[in-house]
Amino acid sequence: MNHQALIAILLLAPLVGFLINGFRFRSQNYIAAGSIATSALIISFICAVILFFELVGMSPESRTIKAEFFDWIAVGNFKVNAGFVVDQISSIMLLIITGVGTLIHLFSIGYMHHDKGVTKYFSYLNFFIFNMLILVLGDSLLTMFVGWEGVGLCSYLLIGFWFSDSAKAAAGMKAFITNRIGDAAFLLGLFILFMSFGTLNFHELNALAPATMEAGWMGAVTLGTLMLFIGATGKSAQIPLYVWLPDAMAGPTPVSALIHAATMVTAGVYMIIRLNPLFVSAPNTMMVIAIIGAATAVMAATIGLTQNDIKKVLAYSTVSQLGYMFLAVGVGAFGAGMMHLMTHAFFKALMFLGAGSVIHGMVDEQDIRKMGGLKKYMKITHWTFVMGWLAIIGFPLFSGFFSKDEILWNAYSSPRGHIGLWIAGVVGAMLTAFYMTRLMALTFWGKSRVDQSVHPHESSASMTIPLIILAVLAAVSGFVGVPHVISEYLGHIPNFWEHWLEPVIRKLPEVELQSVTHSVSEEWTLMGTSVVLALSSATAAFIMYTKKLGSADKVANAIKPVYDLIDNKYYVDEFYFGAIINPLIAQSKKLWYYVDVNFIDKMTYAVTDFTQNTGKLVKTLQNGNMQQYAMYISLGLVAVLSFVLMR
Amino acid sequence: MSMDTVLFWFLSLIVIVPALAVVLLSNPVYSALSLVMTMVGVAAVFATLNAYFLAGVQLIVYTGAVMVLFVMVLMLFDLKHDLQTFSRGKVSGFLKIAGVGVMAGLLVGAISLATKKPSLIVEGSPLANELAAAAASGADNTKILAENLFLRNMLGFEILGVLLLVIAVGTVALSRSKGGTHARD
C-alpha cells in the first residue's frame, strides 16, 4: 500500500466515523456508536503505526512522507495544496492522538453509556480527531489553520455538550471566544509571514528562516512569530488567554482528557516545534515564550493549590504543565518540549480518565472534600492514578521525571536560558507535587468523607483497561529519552528521542558560536535539588492532608490575604470582565443605540418610507379613473408631437 | 370673397359653437341636441369638399341613427342636470386643460409645417389629371367611391358587415344581462 493511500485512510477513517454517527445522531445505542467511533480510531492508529515504521526504515535525513491530494487554493502566486506531511514530529503526534484517542474512545463507551446524546458525542469526538489530524499533518500553516479552527469548533461543541445547563453552554462560548482572540492573532501572524516569505509551507518557511537571520532582517520574523505565539496562548491556554481551560471542564470528562489535556491544547507547542527554525531566528519571541511559559507554570500551579473540584485541579495542572512545554521551546529545547508533550499526554489523560472513573463511581460528585478513602473501593483506579501522580510530581525514573528534568536542565543550561527560569520551574514543580499529593490524599487516602447515600464502586472493564494501558505508558514512556548523565548508570540506554528528532530540530546559533560547557556535577546538583524539593513538598502535603487535617486551614488563615487572592484565581476573570468585557458590552450597547437604532435603522426606514411614499404617489396614476388614463394618453401624445416638431 | 369662403367660415361656426356647447352644457339633453347640430354642420362640410355621398351617409348614420340612439338612452335615464358636470381634482384638471391646449397648438403647428411640403401627387401628372377630372363631377365621385369600396376594399367591407352583426348581438346581450360578471346581488 502506498503512502498516499495510507495517509488518506488515516485521515478519512475518523471522518467516516463522524458522518456515520452524525447521520444517526438520535440513536441511543451506545455500543453501536462507540464501536463505530472506536474502530475508526483503531484504523487510524494502525495507519499511524505503519507510517511510523515506514519512517523508521528510512535514512534519518530523508524521513518524510508527503501526500498532496488536490490544489486547494490558487490565487495568482498564492498556491496552497491540500498537502499532508508525515515526518519525525508529526508521526509522534499521530501516535499520541490516535493511540490516546483510541483509549479515550474506549473509556467513553463506559463513561457515556447512560447519556441520551451518546451517538452525537461520539460523532463530535471523531470529528475532533479528524481535525486534529489535519492540524498535525498539514504541510502549510494554512492547512494547519483549518485543523486549528476545526478543533476549536469541536472543543466548543463538546464543552457545551450538555448545553441545557446554561453555565456549561456559557463555558463553551467562553472557550470559543477566547480562542477566537488567539486565532485572530494567529491569522495576523500568517499574513505577516506570507508577506515576508511569500509562502506558508512549513518546509519552505523553515528553509528560508536561517537566511533571514544572517541578513539581519528580523522585525517581520519577530512580529510574525509573536503573533503565532499569541495564537498558541489561546489554543494552549497560556497567560493571558488561559481562562477558558478551567471552565472547559464543564464538558464530559473523557473530553477533558482528550481535548483539554492530551491533544488539542498541545497544538500551540506542536506549532512552535514544527516551525522551530523560524522561532530560533527570533530570539526576542523565544524570550517572551519562555517567560510566559514559566509564569504560567507557577501561577496555574498556585491556583491549583486551592481548588476543590477534582477536574479543576487537573485543569490548572494542565495549564501549568503546558507552561513547562512553552518554557522548554522558549529556551530552545524543542526536543524536551516535545517529550514533555508526549509524557504529559499519557499521564494527564490517565489522571483525567481516573478522575472520570472516580466521578462515575461517585455518581457525578466532583468535590474532593466529599471524597476520601476511595482506595479500598476503587483499586484499579487508585493504582493507575498513583502512576500518574508519580509521573507528574517527577518521581525518579517515571516518565514525568525525565521530561521535566530535561526542561529544567535546559532552562538553566541553554544559551537562551536563565537561572531565574530554572527557579520558576523548580517552584512550579514543588507546587505541582504539593497540589497533586493533596488531590491524591483528599480523594483516595485518609478517612472517607463520602456521603452515606453514595456507594462508590469500581468502573467497568471498558474504563479500567484504558487506565491500565495509560498507567504503563505513564510509568515507562520516559525511557525513550534518558539523559546521558543518568543513562551511564542504567546500562547506557541510548537517547532514542534525541536521535529521532535531531534532523528536524535546528540548533541554536549560539551553541555553534560559543561552546558553553556545563559540568556533569552541575547537572546532578540541579536535578537532585529539584527532585528533593518536589518530594519534600509532596511529603509535606501528604502529612497535612492525611495525618493533620486541620493544619492546612491554619496555614491558609495565617496567610489569609494571599490565600484569598489565589483562591479567587488572582481575580483574572473579574479583571477581564471589569476591564474588557463589561466596557465592551457598554460600548456595544451605546453603538447599538446610537448607530444601529438611531442611524442605520432610521436610514433603512427612510428608504422604506421613500419607497412607500413613491409607491403611494405612483399608485394614484393607476387609480382606475378612466379620465386620468385618457389624460396620460393625451399627455403622451403631446410629448410625442412636441418631440417630432422640435426635432 | 367667394361663395366658397363665406360658406366655409359659416360652416366652421356651425360646427364649432355647438361642439363647444356639447362639452360645456351641463344638461346632457342639450348636449345631445347640440351634437346633432354639429353633425349636420360636418355633413355640410363634407358637401363643400365634394363628398356628397359621405354627406348623405353622415346625415343618415349620425344624425339619424346614432343621435336617435343617444337621445333615446337619455330619455330612458330621465336625466336632468348633472350634479357634477366636470371631474374634480385641481392638478389633474389643470394638466388636462393644459394638455389639450398644448396639443391644439401642436396640431396647428404640425399642420402648417406639413403643408409646406410638396403634395404627394405631382401637378400635371397623368394620375393627377385623371383624378382631377373624376373629382370634377359629383356623380363620378360617388361612382369612384363605389368602385373603390366594392372592388378594391371588398374584404374590409365584408369584415365590417360581420362586425356589425357581432355588435348587434353583443349589444343585445349586454343590455339584457343583469349585473355582469361582478354581480353581487
Place this chain on the structure above:
Amino acid sequence: MQEISLLLAVGLNHYLILSAILFTIGLSGVLLRRNLIVVMMSIELMLNAVNISFVAFSKYNYNPEGQVIVFFVMTIAAAEAAVGLAIIVSIFKRFKEVNIRFFEHLKG
C-alpha cells in the same frame, strides 16, 4: 397680406385646422366631463374631426381612398356608439347613475 389671404383663400389648411379644433374640443370633453353619455358624444366629436381631415385630404390629394376610410370610420363609430351605450345602460342599471367614476370598479 398674409392674414387676408388666410381669410379669403380657403385651402387644405383651413379644413385641417377646423378638424384640429373640433378634435381638441372632443378631447377636452372626454377628459373633463363626468357624464358617460356626454363622454360618448365627445368621442363622436373626435371621430367626426378626423373624418373631416380625411375628406379634406382626399379632395386635395385627389385620392378616393380617404373617403373609403371615412366610410369605415363611420360604421365603426356607429357600432362603438351602440356597444358603449349598452354598457352605459348596464352601468345605469347597476348604480342608478351614469357617472364615469363607476368605471373605477373595473380596476378590480
